[in-house]
Amino acid sequence: xxxxxxxxxxxxxxxxxxxxxxxxxxxxxxxxxxxxxxxxxxxxxxxxxxxxxxxxxxxxxxxxxxxxxxxxxxxxxxxxxxxxxxxxxxxxxxxxxxxxxxxxxxxxxxxxxxxxxxxxxxxxxxxxxxxxxxxxxxxxxxxxxxxxxxxxx
Amino acid sequence: xxxxxxxxxxxxxxxxxxxxxxxxxxxxxxxxxxxxxxxxxxxxxxxxxxxxxxxxxxxxxxxxxxxxxxxxxxxxxxxxxxxxxxxxxxxxxxxxxxx
Numbered sequence: 098x099x100x101x102x103x104x105x106x107x108x109x110x111x112x113x114x115x116x117x118x119x120x121x122x123x124x125x126x127x128x129x130x131x132x133x134x135x136x137x138x139x140x141x142x143x144x145x146x147x148x149x150x151x152x153x154x155x156x157x158x159x160x161x162x163x164x165x166x167x168x169x170x171x172x173x174x175x176x177x178x179x180x181x182x183x184x185x186x187x188x189x190x191x192x193x194x195x196x197x198x199x200x201x202x203x204x205x206x207x208x209x210x211x212x213x214x215x216x217x218x219x220x221x222x223x224x225x226x227x228x229x230x231x232x233x234x235x236x237x238x239x240x241x242x243x244x245x246x247x248x249x250x
Numbered sequence: 251x252x253x254x255x256x257x258x259x260x261x262x263x264x265x266x267x268x269x270x271x272x273x274x275x276x277x278x279x280x281x282x283x284x285x286x287x288x289x290x291x292x293x294x295x296x297x298x299x300x301x302x303x304x305x306x307x308x309x310x311x312x313x314x315x316x317x318x319x320x321x322x323x324x325x326x327x328x329x330x331x332x333x334x335x336x337x338x339x340x341x342x343x344x345x346x347x348x349x
Contacts, residue, residue, distance in 0.1 A: 130281070130338045137328075145332065152336050185288070189338040193283050205282035233285060240287050 100177040101242045107172045113228040114164055120194045121157040121187075129153060129190035153190055160187035181243045188232040195232075199225030273346035274327040276320040278339050280311050292337045293319065297330065321346050 128149055134142045163174045163184060176184065196208060202222060207213050211230065215223055278289075286308055293304035297319055310317035319341075320330050327343055334341035 130335070130340055132335050132340065133342050136343050149332075149335055185291075186337055189284060189288065193281070193338060196283055209282050236285060236288055240285075240291050 099243065100175055101238070102173055102175045103238060105168070105172050105174060107169070109227075110164075110172075110231065111169075112224065113231055116195075116199075116224055116228045117191055117232075118161065120191050120198065121161060123198070124157060124190055124194055125154060126150070127194075129193040153186075156183040156187035156190065159183035160191070176239050176243060178243070181239050185236050185239050188236045192229055192232050195225050195229045200229060272323045274322065274324045275318045275344045275346045276327050276330045276334070277342050277344050278307070278311050278317050278319050278334060279342065280315045281340055284339065286312065289339065292334065292339060296333045296337065 128146065132149075134145060137145060159180050160183070163176075163180065167173050167175070199222060200208065203213060203226070208229070213226060215226070218226060289308040289311065290301070290304045293299045293307055294301065297304075299307065307317045307319050319334075320327060324343075331341045331343050
């Protein structure tokens with residue numbers, strides 16, 4: 098089984114976990130990317146959303162489980178074929194929610210390019226943006242190292 | 251003969267109606283959050299695209315705001331939309347009026 102271990106900086110990443118946990122709680126009952134489902138039968142729509150939400154919650158649990166004892170003792174997180182997919186999806190869910198809840202003051206263009214003056218941001222927005230970048234980095238790492246063998250078609 | 255002609259006409263109407271009902275498009279819309287590499291990976295995984303096709307559709311989404319990634323029967327289109335939404339892409343179902 099292919100496994101990728103990454104050593105993270107505890108002082109940098111640990112404070113971001115509060116943001117991830119808080120947003121994950123918020124996402125328990127809300128889809129990260131509200132979808133236009135008006136073309137579906139109302140009864141079917143409820144089941145559809147319920148299934149999306151259940152999957153989203155499973156993914157978020159996998160992301161939070163990444164930051165367990167090994168992370169707090171050694172700063173190490175590990176990706177493998179069992180957690181790679183749910184974590185990549187969960188990172189997207191949290192990033193989408195961060196944009197909606199914490200990064201509204203930043204333009205979409207700035208978010209896409211990452212061209213943002215960190216010193217000009219207030220503390221909450223700065224932390225949210227760091228979290229946004231951190232989760233993107235996790236995604237890139239997984240996609241780069243595990244794509245062909247695990248996530249790829 | 252008349253009975254047979256009527257039968258044929260009914261069949262033709264039913265067939266064209268079915269064809270219309272069955273022609274659906276899966277459209278992916280742009281968002282400013284998802285990474286390009288992520289969208290390419292999702293297209294490969296969910297729709298079975300190769301790297302070149304996945305990148306072409308990703309760039310279409312990025313530059314034109316939307317891309318029709320699949321066309322066909324409603325049931326399969328719904329399954330694709332659901333899978334794309336599981337990966338948090340904004341995917342919608344549209345009747346394919348071109349067919």
